[in-house]
Amino acid sequence: MSKSPNIFLPALGVTGVVLGLAYGLNTRTYRAAEADLALKQAAAAEAMVAEKAAASEALQAQIEELEARPMTVAVKSDPVPERDGTFGLGREAHAEEIAAWDVDVLPDGRGLPVGSGNAFDGEEVFAEQCASCHGDFAEGVDNWPVLAGGFDTLADEDPVKTVGSYWPHLSTAYDYIYRSMPFGAAGTLTPDETYAIVAYILYSNDLIDDDFELSNENLGDFEMHNKDGFVIDDRPELEYAEWRAEPCMSNCKEEVEISMRSVFLVETPPEGGSESVMNHATLEGLPSFTAAGASHINEALAATPVAATQPAATAEPAAEDDGAALIKAGGKVFKKCQSCHAIGAGAKNKSGPQLNAVFGRTIGGVEGFKYSNVFKEAASEGRVWDAESMAAFLAKPKDYMKGTKMSFSGLKKAADVEALIAYLEAEGS
Amino acid sequence: MDENMKTSRRAFLRGSAAVAAGSVAGAASASGPDPLITELQDWASYTGAGVDETPYGMPIEFESHVVRRNVEWLTASPISSINFTPIHALDGTITPQGCAFERHHSGAIELRKEDYRLMINGLVDRPLVFTYEDLERFPRENHVYFCECAANTGMEWAGAQLNGAQFTHGMIHNMEYTGIPLRTLLQEAGADISSDKWVYVEGADASSNGRSIPMEKALDDCLVAFKANGEALRMEHGYPVRLVVPGWEGNMWVKWLRRIEIVDRAVESREETSKYTDVYEDGVARKWTWVMDAKSVITSPSPQMPIKHGKGPLVISGLAWSGHGQITRVDVSKDGGITWETARLGKQGDTKALTRFYLDMDWDGAPMLLQSRAMDDTGYVQPTKDQLREKRGENAVYHNNCIQTWYVNEQGIAENVEVS
Missing domain, CATH: 1.20.58 (Methane Monooxygenase Hydroxylase; Chain G, domain 1)
Known part of the structure; x- marks a missing residue:
């Protein structure tokens, strides 16, 4: 210019x-x-x-x-106009609204509601509300988070990051559990229940005795094991200072060898998802590389280039009638159940039993599932699920099966019960 | 100017060579008249679909394999999980919403615009509640930004794990957002915007996914967005309103945004202490590692995109991005990092957005170790796996922006490998 x-x-x-x-x-x-x-x-x-x-x-x-500047200056959106004063949009929030939504807790304990609980009481609440995923002793079931133990493993190859070994602030546990747990029924715990659960997690980590009364008075002062284990992002000093430099363009290495092949091959079936399959190929016979190129060419491979793969045809969508609409509606209701129950091809027990062919099945009759006593009794009496018993159970689980482990409080609308039953019947057959 | 002319001259020369080689290959494979041309085809004779047959269109069925996919064993439940964008099969830079990766902590929720409320409270003069309609009355901007999960490429810390660019690098998407600068809403509420304050944001879903954002970033380029690629956000991307935090880890881009609180310190929520922190080899964790450093990957050829055409003209294509700004250069190596050549950028990079790059070559059928290396306008050069491991060890989960290697064999099959 x-x-x-x-x-x-x-x-x-x-x-x-x-x-x-x-x-x-x-x-x-x-x-x-x-x-x-x-x-x-x-x-x-x-x-x-x-x-x-x-x-x-x-x-x-x-x-x-x-x-x-380098020749890569992009054209950006014009900024929105400056404005003196406000737009006068929105309305003042009511105190009740703020109280309902503003429940976050700061590390110093600000934001904690009045209340208390100890590990002794917490054990019971934990067993009912948390143990189906996190285990009776906070040890974690399947892939669900482990909450206890793992001390002195943070420098190991596979650090075990639990509330006890890793979390720097106890406020985080209260904050998260009170607002976002249990999984599938968030926001249903009382402050006292939450204090008791947090106390039980501390107890499971051997950080308190079972009679220690955790409350809004002392939670903010509680010192966690790993409180000093965090530093603020130091990439600017450790990495950027070194890696902002003109890179090498030629003869950057003498020779390059393949040191590891993909652990898994990943198959991508037409219906979606993926299947990971162990890759058994070895490093044997692979070429190494120098500035002159690959060390050798495998002529047999070169003679057989990979064939074009055809994408699979898609299935015809099913026609939708009234019955299908009910099943579809039931599928939406089932979202309330899916965190604990699976249904359909290959469904396995999760924290609740799988629901395939549930109608006509003995109540409490899924092999390998650990039922509560009330379900074991039903099984020994030979009781069987039908639409009627299922409707009664779904409406008020804890009344129909006193002592059930299922934490779900029930479906209020009869239409939802009807739709869900249709869905269970269709999806599980 | 000079740079551009040089580039186009190089492109022209490469193009001429490609045409020459291509005509040879084409002549060799055409053994007789092609019935697709010589015979009347159904589609050239019968009528096709009428308008409105699909009031909202889906990709044609022949593209039905181009979908996001999950890897089931990575997480305990698909409700709190992630899937991957089919980056290997896309080109250009914009990610269609329907195949852009999803990450939910308590599932994707259905929230009507009519039921949507956004609260601003905390250290403000006026705690406010906005409806969706209120938000549409604030001045808005358009920006293209990438959104990358901090865990993208995370499995690869422990070595080459998953065979496919979709699975190693697919926790990313790039969309054009329409939204209100966050600073506008902060001003509306009379927020205390002094630099030591924090903006805590949370979503309306069961996980709420609360995160703390330092005031400087909140005032800089964050957007309260309600459209992506011109249309309403899809449910799985936070319909009706999500936060956009350009260049920073995807977890902070709170979906179904329902509350903004001005606080005098970071909340240190679950998502910013127990998760999304980085444990280094010595067991000390890094927190507040928000920025996604410069990174790139070759999307084709790659394990899901083998070379099917044999020797001759080959387009090497890939994506580069940086949370610090613009991509200024991408180099490509075919020999595992011994020799590098500078690739051609599809167009000049937008700041904090995906940039497409190409290297047009004639493949001689010999094995290759393909790598790409991004540079951004801060001068930062994408590191190798070894460089990253030397600084951080192998126990980290997040922020793996290492140079990726694909081994392409004589058949054109590509595989995820690590090299010496």
């Missing part, structure tokens, strides 16, 4: 003329008022010139900065 320092020359020219005129008038002490006016105009013109010169300098600086 060419620089153009001449764009303000006309302005300078005008000032020159005005100044000359003023000088002439003044020396003759003639028509002083007009001379005065001319001088003022000249001064104003001069100020304008100074201003424009400053603007010119700024523009020049901008041009230089732009020229110095």
Whole structure:
């Protein structure tokens, strides 16, 4: 881009003329008022010139900065206009609304509701509300998070990061459990239940005795094992300082060898998802590389290029009638159940039993599932699930099966019960 | 200017060579008249689908394999899980919403615009509640940004694990967002915007996924977005409103955004202490590791995109991005990092957005170790796996932006490998 320092020359020219005129008038002490006016105009013109010169300098600086930048300056959205004052949109939040939503807890304990609980009480709440995923002793079931133990493993190859071994603040446990747990029924715990659960987790980590009363008074002061185990992001000093440098382009290494092949091959079936399959290929026979290229070419492989694979045809969508609509509605209701129950091809027991062919099945009759006593009794009496018993159970689980482990409180709408039963019947057959 | 001219001259020369080689290959494979041309085809004779047959269109069935996919064993339940964008099969830079990766902590929720409320409270003059309609009345902007999960490529810390660019690098998408600058809403509520304050954000879903954002970032480029790629956000991307935190880890892009609170310190929520922190070899964890450093990957050829055409013209294509700004250069190596050549950028990189790169070559059928290396406008160069491991060890989960290697054999089959 060419620089153009001449764009303000006309302005300078005008000032020159005005100044000359003023000088002439003044020396003759003639028509002083007009001379005065001319001088003022000249001064104003001069100020304008100074201003424009400053603007010119700024523009020049901008041009230089732009020229110095790499040629990749992207065009961005114009910024939204500045505004003095507000738009007057929205409305004032009510205190009750803030109280309902603003439940976060800060590390120093601010935000904790009044309440308390101990591990002794917590054990019971934990068994009912948490153990189906986290285990009776907070040891974690399947892939669900382990909450206890793992001390002194953080520098190991596979660190065990639990509330006890890793979490720097206890406030985090209260904050998270109270708002977002249990999984599938978030926001249903009382403050006292939450304090008791947190106390039980501490107890499971051997951090308190079972009679220690955890409350809004002492939770913020509780010192966690790993409280000093965190530092703030130090990539700028450790990495950026070193890695902001012109990289090597040629002869960067002498020789390169393949040191590891993919552990899993991943199959991608047409119906979606993926299947991971162990890769049994070895490093044997693989070429190494130098600046001259690959060490050798496998002619047998070269002779058989990979064939084009055809994408599979898609299945015909099923026609939808009234029955299908009910089943579809039931599928939506089932979202309330899916965190604990699986249904359909290959469904396995999760924290609740799998629900395939549930109608006609003995109540409490899924092999390998650990039922509560009330279900074991039903099984020994030979009771069987049918639409009627299922409807009663789904409406009020804890009334129909006193002592059930299922934490779900029941479906309020009869239409939901009907739809869910249709769905269970269709999906599980 | 000069740079561009050089690039187009190089491209022209490469193009000429490609045409010459291509005509040879084409002549060799055409053994007789092609019935697709010489015989009347159904589609050239019968009529096709009428308008409105699919009021909202899906990709044609022949593309039905181009879908997001999960790896079931990675997580305990698909409700709190992640899947992967089919980056290997896409080109350009914009990710269609329907195949953009999903990450939910308590499942994707159905929240109507009519039921949507956004609260701003905490250290503000006026705690406010907005409806969706209120948000539509604030001035809005359009920006393209990438959103990358901090765990993208996380499995690969322990070595080459999953065979496919979709699975190693697919926790990323790139969309054009329409939204309100977060600073506008903070001003509306009269928020205390002094630099030591934090903006805590949470979603309306059961997980709420609370995160703390330092005030400087909140005032800089964060958006409260309600459209992506021109249409309403999809349910799985936070319909009706999500937060956009350009260049920073995806977990902070809170979906179904329901509350913004000004606080005087970081909340240190579950998602910013027990998760999304990085344990180094010495057992000390890094927190507040928000920025996604410069990174790139070759999307084709790759394990799901073998070379099927044999020797001759080959387009090597890939994606590069940086949470610090623009991608200025991408180098590609065919020999595992001994020799590098500078790739061609599909177009100049947007800041904190995906940039497409190409290297057009003639493949001689010899094995290759393909790598790409991104550079951003801070001068940062994407590191090798060894460089990263030297600094951090192998116990980290997040922020793996290492150079990826695909071994392409004589058949054109590509595999995820590690090299010396």
